[in-house]
Amino acid sequence: MNSLTDLRRTLDRHADDVADPATIARTTAVHHRIAVVRRRRRAAGAGVLSLALLAGVAGLAIPRLGDHEVLPAGPVVLGEQAPGSIRSLGYAFDATGQSQVIRGSGKIRLGESDTPRLLSWTLSDATTARFTLPGPEVHRTTVTHFGDFLYVPAGEPGPILVSAPGGSVGIATYAVSDRVTPPGYTRDGVTYRSTVAGTSLLTARIADGTSDVSSSYVAPDGPVQVRVLCTSLPRGYVVNVSLNGQGRVSSGGAPCDSDGTFDPGASGYVQLRQGRPGERVVVRAWVSRSMRDASAVPASELSDARIGVGVYGPVDQVRLGGYQVPRTIEAEGRTWTLGDLDQGRPGDVLGFAATAADRMATAAWRSTGRSTIDVRVDGDVTSSGESASGGQAAMPGIWVPGGSRMRVTMPRGSGAFGAALYNRVD
Amino acid sequence: MSSIEVVDTGGRVDPGASATFDEFVAARSRALLRTAYLLTHDHALAEDLLQTSLAKAWFAWRRIDGEPEPYVRRILVNTYASWWRRKWNGEQPTDTLPDAGHPDRADATEPTDLWTAMERLPRRMRAVVVLRYFEDLTEVQTADLLGCSVGTVKSQTSKALAKLRIDPALASDQPSQAEGKGDPR
Numbered sequence: 001m002n003s004l005t006d007l008r009r010t011l012d013r014h015a016d017d018v019a020d021p022a023t024i025a026r027t028t029a030v031h032h033r034i035a036v037v038r039r040r041r042r043a044a045g046a047g048v049l050s051l052a053l054l055a056g057v058a059g060l061a062i063p064r065l066g067d068h069e070v071l072p073a074g075p076v077v078l079g080e081q082a083p084g085s086i087r088s089l090g091y092a093f094d095a096t097g098q099s100q101v102i103r104g105s106g107k108i109r110l111g112e113s114d115t116p117r118l119l120s121w122t123l124s125d126a127t128t129a130r131f132t133l134p135g136p137e138v139h140r141t142t143v144t145h146f147g148d149f150l151y152v153p154a155g156e157p158g159p160i161l162v163s164a165p166g167g168s169v170g171i172a173t174y175a176v177s178d179r180v181t182p183p184g185y186t187r188d189g190v191t192y193r194s195t196v197a198g199t200s201l202l203t204a205r206i207a208d209g210t211s212d213v214s215s216s217y218v219a220p221d222g223p224v225q226v227r228v229l230c231t232s233l234p235r236g237y238v239v240n241v242s243l244n245g246q247g248r249v250s251s252g253g254a255p256c257d258s259d260g261t262f263d264p265g266a267s268g269y270v271q272l273r274q275g276r277p278g279e280r281v282v283v284r285a286w287v288s289r290s291m292r293d294a295s296a297v298p299a300s301e302l303s304d305a306r307i308g309v310g311v312y313g314p315v316d317q318v319r320l321g322g323y324q325v326p327r328t329i330e331a332e333g334r335t336w337t338l339g340d341l342d343q344g345r346p347g348d349v350l351g352f353a354a355t356a357a358d359r360m361a362t363a364a365w366r367s368t369g370r371s372t373i374d375v376r377v378d379g380d381v382t383s384s385g386e387s388a389s390g391g392q393a394a395m396p397g398i399w400v401p402g403g404s405r406m407r408v409t410m411p412r413g414s415g416a417f418g419a420a421l422y423n424r425v426d
Numbered sequence: 427m428s429s430i431e432v433v434d435t436g437g438r439v440d441p442g443a444s445a446t447f448d449e450f451v452a453a454r455s456r457a458l459l460r461t462a463y464l465l466t467h468d469h470a471l472a473e474d475l476l477q478t479s480l481a482k483a484w485f486a487w488r489r490i491d492g493e494p495e496p497y498v499r500r501i502l503v504n505t506y507a508s509w510w511r512r513k514w515n516g517e518q519p520t521d522t523l524p525d526a527g528h529p530d531r532a533d534a535t536e537p538t539d540l541w542t543a544m545e546r547l548p549r550r551m552r553a554v555v556v557l558r559y560f561e562d563l564t565e566v567q568t569a570d571l572l573g574c575s576v577g578t579v580k581s582q583t584s585k586a587l588a589k590l591r592i593d594p595a596l597a598s599d600q601p602s603q604a605e606g607k608g609d610p611r
Contacts (some may be wrong), residue, residue: 002540008559026480
């Protein structure tokens, strides 16, 4: 027969036998598990609605190092140590361990991913490298020693053509890490960043198991952009947005697919009119069964759904072709500011000379009746926009590689059009 | 002109909250690992259990009111009880034979092999023993942590002690009153 003293002694003795050599390693391991849970939740059906025309255009971010950050090791490529992590718009992209050496020319194939990835490189015996993403989107670079990165959007990117005339290029791959959370409003791993494309986060809210979320903010002196997040909505359901109960805008029935809970502050937005500066404004986002039906569905119909809303402002804009475009944008994992712009009428040719650096372009127009806009980069039409019955529209995200000229025309329609070129900031 | 106003408190606005969680992991995970090891009797499973519990706690970190350790300990014990059925009880084929294992050095010195006897206890019963006689929780605290009645804790304790060949009459020993650290609630 034993005693309770024996039992306690046995428990204490075995507890003392537990060695715990590495709490830092445990912290890292726990965060890895958290990341896995997040990804699983996202994969269950997440998506950000594209509410307006300017999808993918958004802001400036402030990176923040975690207090207990353990940087991963980067691979050694072409005899050179690649960085373990790269920062982009406040997010950390950690080395995946995958690397590839391309001698002369070749292809890189990345698998499908619901978050963006970065490629960084070093050159050997070559002075330039060229990356061509499907589109095509050509990136020429003279940077080496992993001094720059190429942004690969989420999804299935397709083959990336790489060439390094007369030499080799060694490439390391980076994926989004959960080690670092950008400043902002975060819930269950999803962050509305505090600053996006030069605008400030005025308010945000993400909620689970509800069909209706509201929040409020003080109206700034300038327009605001409302960016909505949704996951796991039943097919056909839409998200509606209003400010102070007015100006309802529906999502247009975009499905909540598995892409896009990453960085909802950089998703598509809707720009709404609001009250006077200093007034309190209530923003509401709610789910209805269709665009015609504005009534919120019962929360019980949305067992796994998540909706969120973030408001950014004030937006510093400039008039372009009868349209308002922001002075600062985010694209390719970077921030860009307005450089050159030009405007014209149908029949005009807006020409932009080449520069050494890569640029991003936006074309915009305001027309009556059917109209088309063509954007040519080095003579090839790379983007073409059309309005069936007139109105205002914009085409953002046009890639203009360094060394390339751009021409914009309005071959059809009446009204005004314009184009703006943005220069890289970071 | 612009200001940040956050209405919702469910989310994590201040990224510094992550640092608080990390500090907790650094400061308290060894103590939790000891409990996990006493529950699982396996170093690898103990680490697995602890990391799983900490990851679960992370998602609720902002909602924890007061000291997080009791909350995390509750997750740990309940995860242990539920995961045994779901995960650890399954047979997993491997390419290589697992190590035969080595007895803990303490085994040889223990009266009537209590450590081995504990391995034969049902999981929930083992949890009761660890909470009562290692964590020194009261019956009320143990019941609260396990989400069961005090009567269940009493009966589980009595049965466990009987299986460990300890006089069940001793089961009424209340650590909180006689020698325990916690106050009865």
